[in-house]
Amino acid sequence: RAKSEGRGTYRFFEARMGAQVRERGLLEHDMRHAVARGEMHLVYQPQTDVRDGSVLGFEVLLRWQHPQRGAVPPGLFIPIAEESGAILQIGEWVLREACREAAGWPNPLTIAVNVSGLQLHAPHFAQLVHEVLFQTGLKPERLEIEITETALIRDPARAQSTLRQLKALGLRIAMDDFGTGYSSLSNLRTYPFDRIKIDGSFIRAVDGNEQAAAIVRSVLGLGRGLGLPVLAEGVETEAELGFLVSEHCDAAQGYLMGRPAAIGVFTAHTHGPEPDRDGQALVA
Numbered sequence: 001r002a003k004s005e006g007r008g009t010y011r012f013f014e015a016r017m018g019a020q021v022r023e024r025g026l027l028e029h030d031m032r033h034a035v036a037r038g039e040m041h042l043v044y045q046p047q048t049d050v051r052d053g054s055v056l057g058f059e060v061l062l063r064w065q066h067p068q069r070g071a072v073p074p075g076l077f078i079p080i081a082e083e084s085g086a087i088l089q090i091g092e093w094v095l096r097e098a099c100r101e102a103a104g105w106p107n108p109l110t111i112a113v114n115v116s117g118l119q120l121h122a123p124h125f126a127q128l129v130h131e132v133l134f135q136t137g138l139k140p141e142r143l144e145i146e147i148t149e150t151a152l153i154r155d156p157a158r159a160q161s162t163l164r165q166l167k168a169l170g171l172r173i174a175m176d177d178f179g180t181g182y183s184s185l186s187n188l189r190t191y192p193f194d195r196i197k198i199d200g201s202f203i204r205a206v207d208g209n210e211q212a213a214a215i216v217r218s219v220l221g222l223g224r225g226l227g228l229p230v231l232a233e234g235v236e237t238e239a240e241l242g243f244l245v246s247e248h249c250d251a252a253q254g255y256l257m258g259r260p261a262a263i264g265v266f267t268a269h270t271h272g273p274e275p276d277r278d279g280q281a282l283v284a
């Protein structure tokens with residue numbers, strides 16, 4: 001009896017895994033033509049100065065509107081794009097589009113672009129970035145590349161040399177999702193990061209959770225000690241922002257200050273009379 005139940009359970013999982021593999025295959029196939037067919041677009045989320053709420057720049061986030069499935073979450077399709085290699089072409093498109101867009105913004109505003117491990121390890125990645133900056137006319141100091149720790153592990157020596165080349169171009173490099181990786185501390189020391197982005201999971205726990213608060217405080221102390229500005233991701237409530245203000249965090253990003261949106265949502269108000277502290281009219 002138990003044995004047949006076990007077998008049933010096994011079949012159930014086997015069938016489910018089969019469905020998941022097929023699902024991945026379908027997405028991987030459809031993704032190949034997604035950019036060419038105009039199914040991908042970019043949204044932008046403001047990054048603000050914690051002291052006065054002013055907008056420092058935007059992070060660009062990729063969106064895929066599948067013709068049949070509707071919006072496919074990046075958490076689902078980015079890993080598939082990395083495994084299939086499609087991220088190389090898609091990522092180049094993201095970089096070029098975002099830099100072209102940002103080149104038209106008022107001068108000090110920055111653009112932060114997520115770069116995957118495969119992109120970072122591709123030959124001539126720094127050369128590609130150099131070309132895109134040249135072609136779009138964006139000043140390198142206005143571009144920030146966001147890298148997670150997992151993007152470094154494929155070939156640490158190669159990652160290191162590419163990051164140094166990128167630094168030599170004059171752009172900034174942020175460690176994304178800080179605190180969720182395996183060896184955040186040694187990676188901060190080994191690689192030439194300019195900024196720490198504390199993962200949203202810590203920020204969303206600070207309210208009423210003394211452990212999370214202690215972790216965020218210590219990351220802020222770490223940033224100060226290393227001379228690296230810290231940005232808090234995933235800020236959703238006034239209480240979280242209040243905590244960051246009182247702990248002298250440098251910058252913040254999250255639904256409270258603005259959800260990722262088409263860039264027009266932000267620039268539509270550019271010529272309005274008053275920048276709106278808690279609204280969308282943030283581009284001065």
Ligand code: C2E
Pocket residue numbers: 045060061062073074075078087091094114115116146176177200233234235236253254255256260
């Ligand atoms: P990430 O780079 O850490 O981006 C932050 C994620 O948190 C985004 O999810 C953003 O929409 C979400 N977020 C922002 N504020 C809040 C908040 O207040 N609360 C909550 N709960 N979430 C918030 P998204 O857009 O789904 O992207 C997920 C991940 O996909 C990104 O994490 C990034 O790793 C990856 N990704 C997105 N666009 C690109 C891209 O163009 N290239 C690459 N390589 N990866 C990308």
Ligand code: MG
Pocket residue numbers: 059114146176
């Ligand atoms: Mg990011």
Ligand code: MG
Pocket residue numbers: 176177197199200233
């Ligand atoms: Mg992040």
Ligand code: MG
Pocket residue numbers: 176177
């Ligand atoms: Mg993330």
